[in-house]
Amino acid sequence: MILMSVALMGICIIQFYWLKNGIDLKATNFDSQVTYSLNRVKQRLENDANNYERMMERSGSSSILKEGKDAISKVLNPSLDAFRKDKLESQLANISWLNQPSLALSTISAPDLSRYLRIELLNQGIDLDYDFGVFSDEDEDYIITNGKYNVVNVSGNSSEGAVADRLSQSMHEVNLFDSEERKPVGSLRIFFPQKTSFLINSVLPALLSSIILTGLILFCFVYTINVILTQKKVSMMKTDFINNMTHEFKTPIATISLAADSIVNPMVKSNEKMIDRYADIIKQENKRMLNQVEKVLQIARLDKKDFELKLSKVNLNDSVSIAVENTKLRVNKRDGEIKSNLRAQNPLVIGDENHLSNVLHNLLDNAIKYSPAAPVISIETKDAKGGVEVIISDKGIGMSKEDLKRIFEKFYRVSTGNLHDVKGFGLGLSYVKAITDAHKGKVSVTSELNKGSSFTVYFPHDPELAK
Numbered sequence: 001m002i003l004m005s006v007a008l009m010g011i012c013i014i015q016f017y018w019l020k021n022g023i024d025l026k027a028t029n030f031d032s033q034v035t036y037s038l039n040r041v042k043q044r045l046e047n048d049a050n051n052y053e054r055m056m057e058r059s060g061s062s063s064i065l066k067e068g069k070d071a072i073s074k075v076l077n078p079s080l081d082a083f084r085k086d087k088l089e090s091q092l093a094n095i096s097w098l099n100q101p102s103l104a105l106s107t108i109s110a111p112d113l114s115r116y117l118r119i120e121l122l123n124q125g126i127d128l129d130y131d132f133g134v135f136s137d138e139d140e141d142y143i144i145t146n147g148k149y150n151v152v153n154v155s156g157n158s159s160e161g162a163v164a165d166r167l168s169q170s171m172h173e174v175n176l177f178d179s180e181e182r183k184p185v186g187s188l189r190i191f192f193p194q195k196t197s198f199l200i201n202s203v204l205p206a207l208l209s210s211i212i213l214t215g216l217i218l219f220c221f222v223y224t225i226n227v228i229l230t231q232k233k234v235s236m237m238k239t240d241f242i243n244n245m246t247h248e249f250k251t252p253i254a255t256i257s258l259a260a261d262s263i264v265n266p267m268v269k270s271n272e273k274m275i276d277r278y279a280d281i282i283k284q285e286n287k288r289m290l291n292q293v294e295k296v297l298q299i300a301r302l303d304k305k306d307f308e309l310k311l312s313k314v315n316l317n318d319s320v321s322i323a324v325e326n327t328k329l330r331v332n333k334r335d336g337e338i339k340s341n342l343r344a345q346n347p348l349v350i351g352d353e354n355h356l357s358n359v360l361h362n363l364l365d366n367a368i369k370y371s372p373a374a375p376v377i378s379i380e381t382k383d384a385k386g387g388v389e390v391i392i393s394d395k396g397i398g399m400s401k402e403d404l405k406r407i408f409e410k411f412y413r414v415s416t417g418n419l420h421d422v423k424g425f426g427l428g429l430s431y432v433k434a435i436t437d438a439h440k441g442k443v444s445v446t447s448e449l450n451k452g453s454s455f456t457v458y459f460p461h462d463p464e465l466a467k
């Protein structure tokens with residue numbers, strides 16, 4: 001059990017670890033795809049800015065930019081040859097928006113940005129909703145959010161504010177219009193509200209199947225342990241049963257052996273009376289053994305369900321009277337008393353007389369066996385709905401609530417320690433239960449420890465009519 005538990009726990013931990021790993025890996029992958037897309041968008045925006053500038057330059061409308069470029073050309077090393085100078089100048093033409101950061105940001109077209117983002121993210125297989133915005137470092141505000149131009153520094157409506165808040169928390173960001181020598185002028189930020197659920201959803205099938213499978217293994221484990229424990233209990237009860245049986249047979253066998261030895265004794269041989277007595281003892285002990293064997297066989301037969309009830313009309317009042325007569329001697333021997341109260345007006349039931357009488361004898365036997373002092377027993381019959389009830393009460397040792405639940409099980413015996421050394425196989429009550437069931441009747445018990453017990457058996461007048 002310990003090994004299995006450790007292995008199960010280990011498997012659960014490893015599963016958890018792998019699932020967490022899976023989510024982390026997905027998250028890293030997602031982040032790098034987003035970063036890649038943002039960089040691609042950045043490139044496109046910068047290309048656009050260059051084109052825009054060149055267009056402006058060609059139309060001669062960008063004198064400010066020209067001035068800026070001239071200023072740079074002047075500081076360039078004059079010793080550079082003409083070819084290099086040309087090349088540098090043309091490169092400068094491409095990056096000259098760096099001199100006018102705010103201008104560069106304002107070249108961004110919001111619809112184009114939306115389109116670029118959509119395309120680049122889709123290219124990476126990311127099809128989630130998102131908020132995006134362009135943050136201007138100079139204005140310290142978003143100049144574009146979700147494809148719309150914002151009027152900077154005029155407090156916008158609350159939904160824009162909410163978008164801005166979300167974007168500020170986002171970890172997906174790329175600087176715009178920067179290079180090795182230039183500080184960025186702003187950044188493009190994007191936020192995916194459904195990122196967490198997307199990541200969890202991506203491992204959901206694995207998560208669910210591993211939860212179901214682990215649950216299944218756990219269930220089987222608990223079930224197996226349960227079966228093993230019950231089997232262990234049954235095997236212990238069987239061992240007890242064999243010990244009991246051996247013990248029960250030992251006494252009659254010893255008595256018979258003693259009686260046989262005595263008969264062959266020359267002193268006894270001549271005395272006919274003595275021979276009769278010993279023969280009688282042998283017969284009695286033999287009968288006792290036969291009874292024991294019969295009890296075990298009865299249960300075996302009931303188990304295999306190959307017993308047939310020999311149905312006839314039985315008067316339960318009469319059966320009780322006979323059973324009381326048979327037990328009276330044993331009760332009186334122990335200075336006890338047995339009272340019967342036959343109150344049933346209609347005591348007739350259809351059943352097997354022999355089995356019914358065995359049931360009554362078993363219950364009376366127990367009432368005597370489990371009364372350590374002088375047994376005080378009462379047996380009562382009364383009419384019940386559709387049948388007859390027989391109630392057998394004693395003032396014996398009684399039983400605890402836990403034992404009550406199990407006494408009708410085969411081989412079950414209440415462990416009494418060494419206090420009351422009462423012999424038995426633990427079969428009597430399981431026989432009672434089997435017979436009452438076969439007659440469509442019921443058996444129930446109430447008992448209190450050290451106060452006594454009361455068994456009630458109910459038999460319907462006609463088992464055929466009973467449900």
Ligand code: ADP
Pocket residue numbers: 366367369370394396397398399407412413414415423424425426427428429430452453
């Ligand atoms: P057995 O008497 O051979 O042990 P039973 O099936 O007749 O087996 O009874 C099962 C257990 O129920 C007994 O071991 C005993 O502990 C308990 N029991 C039965 N009848 C009584 C009773 N009248 N009073 C107290 N305990 C009882």
